[in-house]
Amino acid sequence: MKKQDRPWDVIMSICEWIYKAALANLLWILFTLMGLVVLGIYPATVALFSVVRKWQTKHTDVPIWKTFKTVYFSEFKRANKLGIILDIGILLYLANVYCLHDFSGNIRIAIAASSLLFLFTFLLIFLYIFQIFAHFEMSVKDYIKNALFFGFYYFHITIFMIISLAAMIVIFDVMRWLPVVFGAVVVAFVQTLFAQHCFNLIEKKKSKKQEIHQQMDGGR
Numbered sequence: 001m002k003k004q005d006r007p008w009d010v011i012m013s014i015c016e017w018i019y020k021a022a023l024a025n026l027l028w029i030l031f032t033l034m035g036l037v038v039l040g041i042y043p044a045t046v047a048l049f050s051v052v053r054k055w056q057t058k059h060t061d062v063p064i065w066k067t068f069k070t071v072y073f074s075e076f077k078r079a080n081k082l083g084i085i086l087d088i089g090i091l092l093y094l095a096n097v098y099c100l101h102d103f104s105g106n107i108r109i110a111i112a113a114s115s116l117l118f119l120f121t122f123l124l125i126f127l128y129i130f131q132i133f134a135h136f137e138m139s140v141k142d143y144i145k146n147a148l149f150f151g152f153y154y155f156h157i158t159i160f161m162i163i164s165l166a167a168m169i170v171i172f173d174v175m176r177w178l179p180v181v182f183g184a185v186v187v188a189f190v191q192t193l194f195a196q197h198c199f200n201l202i203e204k205k206k207s208k209k210q211e212i213h214q215q216m217d218g219g220r
Helices: 002-034 041-056 064-074 076-102 105-135 140-153 155-174 178-219
Strands: none
Touching: 002 041, 002 064, 002 178, 041 064, 041 076, 041 105, 041 178, 064 076, 076 105, 076 140, 105 140, 105 155, 105 178, 140 155, 155 178
16 A cells, blocks of 8 residues: 555645745745835845745745745845845946947957956856855845855856756746746755755865864864
């Protein structure tokens, strides 16, 4: 009987995770709209990444609604403070691109090169910033600084993250209904998966250093 029950258990587990993912994605949309998008998108995104992080750290039974709502309201100010800085960065990039039409020759090349560099740097920040926000508590400046650190230091992991997200965009383009139901939560899950791996590597390095120091102290 146990062997016969296993396929059914697998089906039930898959259905449960589909429900959880759809619910988390729906909450992200609703709470974003509740903040009139501009004030809601960053707290909602932080709340979504917090829920996904719980799942990936084996807290699979976390109450989604309660966790999402608690994080959304408790981090509303801090998330929007971060959001303002990110929005300013986006506006600066758009202004840079707009200025390309007013210049030519070497100046235009210089502006284009600086715009590409700025875009690349900004992409690294966006790839890690929300996972770091959900995982650590620090100043906004340190969130940005650490996002860049992880982006560059674990560049090989960053490349795999970008490839995975690009593959998802292709899938979303083919299956247009998918991003509406699961888009945000799938993106958050993939980004958190790679970022959590980076965090684990950092923790392992810290543990090794502590062990070495303890051995040295013990030898004395």
